[in-house]
Amino acid sequence: CPCPLPSGDTALSRLVRRLLSARRSLDLCLFSFSCPQLARAVQLLHRRGVRVRLVTDAQYMGLHGSQIGRLRHAGIQVRHDQHSGYMHHKFAIVDRRMLITGSLNWTTQAIQSNRENVLVVEDAEYVKAFQEEFERIWEEYNPANYTFFSEKQ
Amino acid sequence: CPCPLPSGDTALSRLVRRLLSARRSLDLCLFSFSCPQLARAVQLLHRRGVRVRLVTDAQYMGLHGSQIGRLRHAGIQVRHDQHSGYMHHKFAIVDRRMLITGSLNWTTQAIQSNRENVLVVEDAEYVKAFQEEFERIWEEYNPANYTFFSEKQ
Numbered sequence: 001c002p003c004p005l006p007s008g009d010t011a012l013s014r015l016v017r018r019l020l021s022a023r024r025s026l027d028l029c030l031f032s033f034s035c036p037q038l039a040r041a042v043q044l045l046h047r048r049g050v051r052v053r054l055v056t057d058a059q060y061m062g063l064h065g066s067q068i069g070r071l072r073h074a075g076i077q078v079r080h081d082q083h084s085g086y087m088h089h090k091f092a093i094v095d096r097r098m099l100i101t102g103s104l105n106w107t108t109q110a111i112q113s114n115r116e117n118v119l120v121v122e123d124a125e126y127v128k129a130f131q132e133e134f135e136r137i138w139e140e141y142n143p144a145n146y147t148f149f150s151e152k153q
Numbered sequence: 154c155p156c157p158l159p160s161g162d163t164a165l166s167r168l169v170r171r172l173l174s175a176r177r178s179l180d181l182c183l184f185s186f187s188c189p190q191l192a193r194a195v196q197l198l199h200r201r202g203v204r205v206r207l208v209t210d211a212q213y214m215g216l217h218g219s220q221i222g223r224l225r226h227a228g229i230q231v232r233h234d235q236h237s238g239y240m241h242h243k244f245a246i247v248d249r250r251m252l253i254t255g256s257l258n259w260t261t262q263a264i265q266s267n268r269e270n271v272l273v274v275e276d277a278e279y280v281k282a283f284q285e286e287f288e289r290i291w292e293e294y295n296p297a298n299y300t301f302f303s304e305k306q
Contacts, residue, residue, distance in 0.1 A: 031256070081268070083266075084266065085262075085265075085266030085267045085268070086263075086266070086267040086268070087267070087268045088256050088257075088263065088267040088268055088269050089256050089268055089269065089270055090256055091256075091270070101255070101256075101270065101272070102254070103184070103241050103242050103243055103244075103254075103256070104241075109238075110239075110241065112238075113236075113237065113238030113239070114238045114239045114240070114241040115234070115238070115239070115240045115241055115242055115290065116241050116242065117242055117244070117254065117283070117286070119254070119272070119279065123276075126272065130270070133270070137268065
């Protein structure tokens with residue numbers, strides 16, 4: 001594979017290690033996802049049998065370098081918004097118990113060049129609020145609910 | 154003033170109320186700042202004698218609608234990065250004890266149209282980490298340290 005998982009004690013490798021601790025589920029709510037190492041970690045979890053769900057932004061998922069197509073191709077469930085506003089969250093929930101959230105979009109540019117923050121929170125109150133937001137979005141972006149044409153009488 | 158402070162129980166009014174609870178200091182580290190209501194709250198605190206410091210991104214502070222010039226004009230201390238990468242944080246620290254952080258840029262578009270999250274954290278461990286990051290950035294972006302020309306021998 002051209003993009004080995006990162007090693008050492010960088011911010012990226014620490015993030016990957018947190019993700020790889022998932023045993024049952026990984027819920028991802030990501031505005032932008034172009035970092036190949038993070039995509040590889042997500043694919044690895046999917047192959048291990050972890051239930052991965054991914055919500056993303058419709059306008060960003062088609063950009064050059066996006067990993068969304070690759071993840072879909074690997075069989076991972078992906079849903080996206082259908083609004084003009086951005087689905088601007090950037091959080092992950094591991095096993096419904098660990099919340100990873102912050103300013104960081106999962107892009108190579110952000111990881112290499114920006115000043116960013118990532119919080120890891122295991123406090124049940126915070127995790128619950130984000131898990132509920134994830135479930136709301138997951139249902140709202142269900143393709144069964146798409147409205148491709150506005151209805152005019 | 155054309156932009157009264159928001160009332161009622163919207164996410165924006167709750168954010169403004171948290172900010173207005175500041176008595177001594179408000180440290181702002183904001184990628185993008187164009188929301189007039191939030192700028193008005195910050196100006197109000199400055200006029201009350203609260204010590205306001207603001208760090209922002211050089212590439213975004215000049216965009217149409219940015220409130221940075223207005224805040225500088227009001228006498229608020231502003232510093233910005235001088236790198237090609239983004240200063241992508243979006244957090245505020247009230248009285249060195251309450252951290253407000255998340256995905257939300259302080260723009261009207263984000264508040265009105267996007268799916269966003271804002272965490273309010275008073276846990277000292279988290280507040281300390283962000284306060285330290287703020288102080289690092291504040292010093293790093295001190296104009297006394299600017300290098301306008303690269304030195305070549």
